[in-house]
Amino acid sequence: MDSFKRIHLIVMDSVGIGEAPDAAQFDDIGADTLGHIARERGGLNMPNMARLGLSNIRNIQGVPEADQPLAYYCKMQEASSGKDTMTGHWEMMGLYIDTPFRVFPDGFPDELIQRIEAKTGRKVIGNKAASGTEIIEELGEEHMRTGALIIYTSADSVLQIAAHEQVVSLNELYDICTFCREITLDDPYMLGRIIARPFVGEPGKFTRTPNRHDYALKPFGRTTMNELKDKGYDVIALGKISDIFDGEGITKAVRTVSNMDGMDKLIEALDEPFTGLSFLNLVDFDALYGHRRDAHGYGQALEEFDARLPEVYAKMTEHDLLIITADHGNDPTYKGTDHTREYVPMLAYSPRIVAEGTELPLRGTFADIGATIADNFGVAMPEHGTSFLTNLQ
Ligand SMILES: O=P(O)(O)O[C@H]1O[C@H](CO)[C@@H](O)[C@H]1O
Numbered sequence: 001m002d003s004f005k006r007i008h009l010i011v012m013d014s015v016g017i018g019e020a021p022d023a024a025q026f027d028d029i030g031a032d033t034l035g036h037i038a039r040e041r042g043g044l045n046m047p048n049m050a051r052l053g054l055s056n057i058r059n060i061q062g063v064p065e066a067d068q069p070l071a072y073y074c075k076m077q078e079a080s081s082g083k084d085t086m087t088g089h090w091e092m093m094g095l096y097i098d099t100p101f102r103v104f105p106d107g108f109p110d111e112l113i114q115r116i117e118a119k120t121g122r123k124v125i126g127n128k129a130a131s132g133t134e135i136i137e138e139l140g141e142e143h144m145r146t147g148a149l150i151i152y153t154s155a156d157s158v159l160q161i162a163a164h165e166q167v168v169s170l171n172e173l174y175d176i177c178t179f180c181r182e183i184t185l186d187d188p189y190m191l192g193r194i195i196a197r198p199f200v201g202e203p204g205k206f207t208r209t210p211n212r213h214d215y216a217l218k219p220f221g222r223t224t225m226n227e228l229k230d231k232g233y234d235v236i237a238l239g240k241i242s243d244i245f246d247g248e249g250i251t252k253a254v255r256t257v258s259n260m261d262g263m264d265k266l267i268e269a270l271d272e273p274f275t276g277l278s279f280l281n282l283v284d285f286d287a288l289y290g291h292r293r294d295a296h297g298y299g300q301a302l303e304e305f306d307a308r309l310p311e312v313y314a315k316m317t318e319h320d321l322l323i324i325t326a327d328h329g330n331d332p333t334y335k336g337t338d339h340t341r342e343y344v345p346m347l348a349y350s351p352r353i354v355a356e357g358t359e360l361p362l363r364g365t366f367a368d369i370g371a372t373i374a375d376n377f378g379v380a381m382p383e384h385g386t387s388f389l390t391n392l393q
């Protein structure tokens with residue numbers, strides 16, 4: 001079989017498809033992002049994902065099983081010990097996180113907070129695990145009055161700094177985050193990400209702005225993206241992908257402001273005559289609906305995504321392969337406001353697949369995607385993962 005000229009990888013951020021076998025270790029028994037959203041909405045209207053074979057993976061209420069699925073489909077289990085975005089995406093590109101990034105669910109140590117206060121001349125308030133929208137409601141007024149920085153975390157390895165754009169300028173906030181990044185690269189902190197969380201508005205009516213910026217750790221080793229780039233292939237990062245890999249193994253980065261903008265940017269990329277990988281992350285599912293525990297909004301976002309797929313197909317030829325998957329779960333009906341340890345769906349579609357797609361064996365690691373991409377382009381295989389390229393025939 002000729003190899004594909006272009007592979008388009010879409011990560012529906014947080015769209016899990018039921019508890020993983022090790023969900024108990026993450027206190028996530030019973031989590032089921034897609035299943036519970038469909039139940040809450042009395043069924044999901046996703047005709048295009050249905051045609052690919054979404055409900056052939058596992059029945060999702062309202063999504064009919066396809067008699068002749070267009071895609072090859074299966075579930076994938078995460079091998080790494082973590083359920084955050086970086087862990088999921090790095091694993092997809094062949095890297096495992098064996099020692100999880102450090103988390104500080106009870107707040108950061110005084111030593112770190114004091115260094116931030118000394119450097120910035122601002123007090124720190126918050127310093128606990130919280131939902132980002134709730135903590136600005138709680139502390140935004142005090143922040144506006146005193147200029148203190150709102151620092152918070154979550155079950156993820158993140159240090160997030162919320163500040164009103166008229167109290168702390170974006171430049172100052174970004175400088176503060178850069179400083180925090182520099183002092184937390186190694187033990188004892190080794191934080192996955194520092195995140196700038198600017199907001200605007202008045203007490204009771206605060207809203208976060210798209211000027212969020214993430215400062216990630218560099219991947220701990222080489223990924224399939226590095227191999228592609230070094231062999232002269234294009235690696236087009238759309239949305240948060242460039243942040244997640246800290247720019248490593250990327251030839252072009254395009255930022256997006258929403259899921260729909262992400263789909264627009266993918267469709268624009270499909271008009272470019274590139275050879276290699278386009279890699280899109282759709283973060284609204286996670287940030288606007290999963291963490292907000294908004295099952296209705298999440299369902300609507302899934303349906304809006306589904307409705308855009310025909311525009312993607314229209315630009316694909318037999319030389320294109322589309323892979324749709326996710327990086328972890330974030331069940332909006334589950335306790336708390338954090339990610340959930342789940343299987344993720346994997347659907348692989350190409351106009352080249354003339355007969356129907358079939359079920360692939362359950363993948364024991366997300367790295368099978370990176371291995372398949374490496375195999376297709378004939379670059380060095382990642383440390384982990386097994387290619388399923390020959391199954392796509
Ligand atoms: O509640 P908000 O601020 O959206 O934060 C969420 O977003 C972070 C990064 O994706 C997660 O760790 C979670 O804390």
Ligand SMILES: [Mn+2]
Nearest residue numbers: 013014085327
């Ligand atoms: Mn994610």
Ligand SMILES: [Mn+2]
Nearest residue numbers: 286287291339
């Ligand atoms: Mn998240």
